[in-house]
Amino acid sequence: MKKKTKLALFIACVCITAVGTVIWFVWNKPHRSVEKEKGIKVTAEQLVIDYELSDSVANSKYLDKAIAVSGKVAATAVNQDGQNTVTLQSASLLSSVYCTLKKGQPVPAAGNTVSIKGICTGKLSDVVIIDAIVEQ
Amino acid sequence: MKKTLLILLLAVMCTTSQAQKIFQTKSGKVKFFSSAPLENIEAVNNQVDSKLATNGQLVFMLGIKGFRFENATMQEHFNENYMESTKYPKAVFGGTITNLAAINFDKDGTYNTSVTGELEIHGVKKKVSIDGTIEIKSGKVSVKSKFNIKLSDYNIKGSLIGEKIAKEVEVTVDCKYD
The missing domain is CATH 2.40.50.140 (Nucleic acid-binding proteins)
Incomplete structure (x- = not known):
């Protein structure tokens, strides 16, 4: 049970980081050149x-x-x-x-x-x- | 079309009456500012086309796609979601100075002024009255003004970050005429 909770937490962290990174890149995309x-x-x-x-x-x-x-x-x-x-x-x-x-x-x-x-x-x-x- | 006529009218009035003079610029500046919780929204347009005649007539035109933001995504949202700038590429103001007698175009000084006219943004025309200053310095004229625009007056709705932006934006006009 503990292992499962840890794994779930880990996956959640990875997902949040990934989504955050994508949002950051979209928001800070460079100006058209x-x-x-x-x-x-x-x-x-x-x-x-x-x-x-x-x-x-x-x-x-x-x-x-x-x-x-x-x-x-x-x-x-x-x-x-x-x-x-x-x-x-x-x-x-x-x-x-x-x-x-x-x-x-x-x-x-x-x-x-x-x-x-x-x-x-x-x-x-x-x-x-x-x-x-x-x-x- | 209306604007073209207005400009032509200004031009005709200039040639028929020697006392009238027209000042113009193609590189006037209009800035807008709106405070938002995440990031303040600020943009500048350096290609404001304006004519000011000494009989009190005043015209401003600008291309919405000419506003430059620091953030490219914000610029995109502004054009696509708020201003629909492909459909409504221009904003126009045409009006007259209401206290013309108080302004001496031949004498250096800073004159407080008030202008009434029609402001068109996002395809919506509205009668407005705006305060500002006219500065005359060795024959050169500049106009400055700061006023607020209520987005709902011009039917401007944001679909993406709709709730997050202020209901009013502050517009700063700074035009130095040739």
């Missing part, structure tokens, strides 16, 4: 056209997806939290592609053509890309 994702290739012009045509259709295609946007750098800046931002030119006068770079990324010079890969969070005035890396 855009470097490891392939990314949908699109030009800044096309991305803005798609969003100007239909927000909802474009969102189904791009929202929360990793996308690699190529285009000409119109401007660069530093935001309120010290993150670097890059605006990619489009054919539209009203909208561009506004990218916020990850820390440590090289900032391309205005006028250069680059490809920036990041996560699309939809369109406000501009199409917004965040957590981005500079590919070339």
Whole structure:
């Protein structure tokens, strides 16, 4: 009887530890990393056209997806939290592609053509890309 | 669509009346905070799109998926279980300053202000009145505000850790205009 109780206690302990470990790993899983994702290739012009045509259709295609946007750098800046931002030119006068770079990324010079890969969070005035890396 | 019209309206008003000026930013900041028993919930959005016109009109827009949490699981729950951000990707506020006469955009200073308008979160629109400050410093404008949002007002229910989060969250707005 005593042996059985001991065994039951042991099994219970193992189970609790296992469940605890799994919960800990799920809870503390790392953030998504855009470097490891392939990314949908699109030009800044096309991305803005798609969003100007239909927000909802474009969102189904791009929202929360990793996308690699190529285009000409119109401007660069530093935001309120010290993150670097890059605006990619489009054919539209009203909208561009506004990218916020990850820390440590090289900032391309205005006028250069680059490809920036990041996560699309939809369109406000501009199409917004965040957590981005500079590919070339 | 409504927002686009509002922005266009702002733009038109700017060109027709020389006295009006529009300040804008695409990198404003909105933070929210909620105390929870296990871990405080805190997230920041650094891509807040805002326009402020000297006639008192004010617009804020942000993408819900742009909120960044320290904890990735929390970020996932926030998007999937609470905000349903694929269905409702944006939050928008459009309103007007009610004490415009008290603000001199040409004179440096910090002005207390009150704004009334419509706040849309999670697909629910609600009339709100929010207090804040407008700071003018050598021609640069910044807006700050802190207010509480009741989750039930916007039909926000959490299905996973539903009971554990506060019924109200604190929202902090900090926008420096170009």
